[in-house]
Amino acid sequence: MRELWTMTRYDLRQRIRDRSVIIFAIIVPLALMFVLDLVLGDLTDPELQPTAVAAAAPAGDPLAAALVDVVRALDGAEGLDITVRTAAADEVHALTRDGTVQVGLIVPAGFGAALQQGRATEVTLVSGGGTGIEQSIVVSVVRSAVDRFSAAALAAAAGAEAGLPPADLAVIGQEVATAQSTIGFTEGVASNEQLSSTGALVAGQAGLFLLFTVGFGVTALVTEREQGTLARLKSMPMPAWTIVTAKALVSFILGIVATTVLLSVGGWFFDVSFGSPPAVAVLIVAAVTAATSLMFVIARVARTSEQANIAQSIIALVLGIAGGAFFQITAGGWVGSVLDLNPVSAFIRGLGVTSGGGGITDLGTPLLTMAGFTALVLVAARLIPDRGAVR
Amino acid sequence: MASGDALQGASGPDDVLVAEGLVRRFGDLTAVDGVSFRIRRGETYGLLGPNGAGKTTTISMVAGLIAADAGTVTVAGQRMGPAEVEPKRHIGLVPQDLAIYPELTARENLTLFGRLQGLAGAALTQRVQEVIELIGLTERAKDLSKEFSGGMKRRLNIGIGLLHQPTLLILDEPTVGVDPQSRNQILESVERLSVEGMAVLYTTHYMEEAERLCDRIGIIDSGRLQAEGTRDELVRLTSGADVIRLVGTGDTAAASTALRGLPTVQQVIADRHALQLTVNDAPAAVAQIVTSATAAGMSLADVEITRPDLESVFLHLTGKALRD
Numbered sequence: 001m002r003e004l005w006t007m008t009r010y011d012l013r014q015r016i017r018d019r020s021v022i023i024f025a026i027i028v029p030l031a032l033m034f035v036l037d038l039v040l041g042d043l044t045d046p047e048l049q050p051t052a053v054a055a056a057a058p059a060g061d062p063l064a065a066a067l068v069d070v071v072r073a074l075d076g077a078e079g080l081d082i083t084v085r086t087a088a089a090d091e092v093h094a095l096t097r098d099g100t101v102q103v104g105l106i107v108p109a110g111f112g113a114a115l116q117q118g119r120a121t122e123v124t125l126v127s128g129g130g131t132g133i134e135q136s137i138v139v140s141v142v143r144s145a146v147d148r149f150s151a152a153a154l155a156a157a158a159g160a161e162a163g164l165p166p167a168d169l170a171v172i173g174q175e176v177a178t179a180q181s182t183i184g185f186t187e188g189v190a191s192n193e194q195l196s197s198t199g200a201l202v203a204g205q206a207g208l209f210l211l212f213t214v215g216f217g218v219t220a221l222v223t224e225r226e227q228g229t230l231a232r233l234k235s236m237p238m239p240a241w242t243i244v245t246a247k248a249l250v251s252f253i254l255g256i257v258a259t260t261v262l263l264s265v266g267g268w269f270f271d272v273s274f275g276s277p278p279a280v281a282v283l284i285v286a287a288v289t290a291a292t293s294l295m296f297v298i299a300r301v302a303r304t305s306e307q308a309n310i311a312q313s314i315i316a317l318v319l320g321i322a323g324g325a326f327f328q329i330t331a332g333g334w335v336g337s338v339l340d341l342n343p344v345s346a347f348i349r350g351l352g353v354t355s356g357g358g359g360i361t362d363l364g365t366p367l368l369t370m371a372g373f374t375a376l377v378l379v380a381a382r383l384i385p386d387r388g389a390v391r
Numbered sequence: 392m393a394s395g396d397a398l399q400g401a402s403g404p405d406d407v408l409v410a411e412g413l414v415r416r417f418g419d420l421t422a423v424d425g426v427s428f429r430i431r432r433g434e435t436y437g438l439l440g441p442n443g444a445g446k447t448t449t450i451s452m453v454a455g456l457i458a459a460d461a462g463t464v465t466v467a468g469q470r471m472g473p474a475e476v477e478p479k480r481h482i483g484l485v486p487q488d489l490a491i492y493p494e495l496t497a498r499e500n501l502t503l504f505g506r507l508q509g510l511a512g513a514a515l516t517q518r519v520q521e522v523i524e525l526i527g528l529t530e531r532a533k534d535l536s537k538e539f540s541g542g543m544k545r546r547l548n549i550g551i552g553l554l555h556q557p558t559l560l561i562l563d564e565p566t567v568g569v570d571p572q573s574r575n576q577i578l579e580s581v582e583r584l585s586v587e588g589m590a591v592l593y594t595t596h597y598m599e600e601a602e603r604l605c606d607r608i609g610i611i612d613s614g615r616l617q618a619e620g621t622r623d624e625l626v627r628l629t630s631g632a633d634v635i636r637l638v639g640t641g642d643t644a645a646a647s648t649a650l651r652g653l654p655t656v657q658q659v660i661a662d663r664h665a666l667q668l669t670v671n672d673a674p675a676a677v678a679q680i681v682t683s684a685t686a687a688g689m690s691l692a693d694v695e696i697t698r699p700d701l702e703s704v705f706l707h708l709t710g711k712a713l714r715d
Contacts, residue, residue, distance in 0.1 A: 006506045014494035017535075228488025232551070235454045235484035236507040237476045 007246035025258035029209035063112035115153035202266035207344035208320030215312035217251025255288035275354035290343035296381035407590035412462035437605030483557035493537030542573025633673035642688035
């Protein structure tokens with residue numbers, strides 16, 4: 001153990017003096033987070049623009065008024081800024097054309113009566129310039145409201161045909177129009193496993209660069225083989241396993257520190273909370289262990305530090321991209337199953353759980369995934385012939 | 392003198408290293424094929440051979456870096472192998488490559504390997520300081536070794552091997568790529584160690600180094616120890632005779648006749664302006680030869696003595712030059 005700690009301590013000292021580990025494990029990923037947030041932020045987390053709606057509804061028609069009120073009620077919901085101005089039907093097209101409003105809504109005369117009698121009627125939606133998401137929301141909400149009113153009117157008509165008294169018909173119509181959906185949507189907490197787009201960006205970059213960071217250990221091992229220090233270490237009076245274990249320990253420590261810094265600084269800069277610190281710590285340890293296990297494979301495959309760098313970069317990019325370091329990838333079937341075994345995606349998924357309020361006990365699947373990955377890689381490392389053995 | 396295939400005589404109490412029947416294969420290539428030798432306390436043993444002869448592979452087995460496919464290595468009475476720990480306390484390995492950490496200072500390099508060798512506390516501090524002075528890096532002890540010259544790095548490389556005062560110091564071509572001044576310093580250091588009683592295994596493809604440093608030399612080629620012995624024993628494997636070449640004018644024919652009559656001269660080959668004499672002991676015979684040639688009417692312009700060396704021995708044993 002004394003030798004193990006001595007080698008680890010001196011190796012860490014060299015890594016810190018070399019500075020490349022600080023640059024590539026912390027500074028570069030943080031810079032990349034900022035750049036990607038600037039480039040991808042608008043795509044993944046769009047900012048809603050204020051939207052003006054010109055609504056023309058016949059006077060004295062309560063259903064038409066209710067329809068306009070539905071649109072008006074959107075203002076302030078989920079960040080929407082909707083202003084509804086009343087206009088005459090013949091003004092609506094002009095207002096949308098000249099850009100005064102972005103959406104026009106024309107409710108025809110006799111709208112309420114038509115619905116109540118089960119007759120066809122036509123609500124006109126006029127889209128102004130642009131294809132903003134706000135317009136789509138307004139259109140979608142109006143369509144939904146009209147469908148519900150239609151359903152209420154049809155229910156009332158059916159009641160009338162069945163001979164129900166008018167008072168009952170009004171109640172039925174009212175109940176259908178205002179009934180709650182039978183399908184409930186509850187915002188998940190521990191089960192949703194979804195990070196915000198910025199949170200996914202921070203977690204993804206931390207997971208991706210973790211794979212590069214642990215590579216410093218394997219690069220050091222292969223470099224030592226090239227420069228002759230490995231031969232000298234092997235001639236020292238200590239068990240051979242302490243050498244590789246020391247390198248793995250260096251990778252592990254660097255991985256823990258770098259990932260913790262990236263999640264902390266990235267979370268602070270981008271205002272992302274990853275939830276319970278103990279749960280996040282467990283995830284980091286599992287992810288770093290899985291990433292470090294790759295070191296043993298690369299160390300056996302690579303003969304030179306150049307080969308080690310290339311192999312490490314390829315593995316890091318493939319696992320990082322497939323794991324959702326840049327974009328979330330959704331796939332089904334066996335491809336999806338393979339992608340699910342990726343420690344980067346398991347790490348991101350785990351952080352989704354913790355950010356939603358989950359604790360250590362909710363991390364079963366991500367932790368098992370990373371443990372399974374580690375076991376598979378270590379078995380593979382045992383089976384692969386050592387191409388760089390000393391002659 | 393022994394051929395390399397088998398050790399002669401029983402292992403003695405002074406034997407620091409006994410390598411017996413070492414074989415190592417890499418795929419179809421047999422890099423080392425039945426190499427046996429031993430080194431006694433205070434003895435410097437040279438493994439002389441060209442690049443690719445099997446020197447480094449032999450050293451790797453002796454130092455316990457790789458396992459032998461056949462044969463055994465015993466260091467200080469203990470069986471050596473990659474998984475062994477105790478016998479490694481007795482060896483100091485100086486690899487051919489500069490096995491030092493560039494991002495550590497000279498003192499840190501020494502301290503790191505000293506700790507790994509089991510030194511600690513005041514003993515470690517004292518020994519590190521002694522070695523720093525020994526290798527002449529006192530002024531640069533706190534500098535990162537990446538800032539050192541090639542010669543300084545070589546000296547540090549050797550210093551690490553000496554740190555724990557091993558019973559057996561293994562030097563694998565320690566002067567490759569070194570300037571003449573540093574090379575001389577290194578050779579002087581090795582000579583001093585031998586005097587102090589350390590056993591040294593020294594590999595080289597420089598004949599002059601082997602002749603200067605080694606008490607006994609093993610000539611290795613194509614993975615086999617072709618012969619071993621002292622320099623003189625090896626030289627006797629060839630004819631053992633020296634050559635004196637006399638260059639000049641005058642009556643070379645009369646000189647040739649006169650010289651043939653001398654008891655130390657075995658053979659005289661004459662051409663127009665030179666005589667080539669084969670003699671037993673050139674330094675002892677040269678004065679009489681020069682006097683006789685001059686007396687016979689030859690006016691000498693140059694006298695050249697050529698003694699058989701390890702190069703000749705290698706050529707004799709393998710049919711090729713040492714630097715092929």
